[in-house]
Amino acid sequence: MKQTGVSKNMAQMPRKLKREAQEHYQLEMQALGFNLVDCGSCGSTFLHRTRHEELECPFCDYRSEPSDFPDHFYTGFSESAEFQDND
Numbered sequence: 001m002k003q004t005g006v007s008k009n010m011a012q013m014p015r016k017l018k019r020e021a022q023e024h025y026q027l028e029m030q031a032l033g034f035n036l037v038d039c040g041s042c043g044s045t046f047l048h049r050t051r052h053e054e055l056e057c058p059f060c061d062y063r064s065e066p067s068d069f070p071d072h073f074y075t076g077f078s079e080s081a082e083f084q085d086n087d
């Protein structure tokens, strides 16, 4: 049967490593000029160009500087206690 979705290697990775991959993807995306952030007002996740000096949330119209929109997959998030695995 044809494999679809994530590769077999990916499926066998511990969840923590998969989350660390998300951090690496975010860094690669930032290098290309895009960033994935959470709105500082409503918490929605959206993409923006890193060269923009002011961001506007497309879900609640909140406008502010980039520091008010934290990275969605910030470095170290995969170590966060909220993701402790029970295995």
Ligand SMILES: [Zn+2]
Binding pocket: 039, 040, 041, 042, 043, 044, 057, 058, 059, 060, 061, 062
């Ligand atoms: Zn918002």
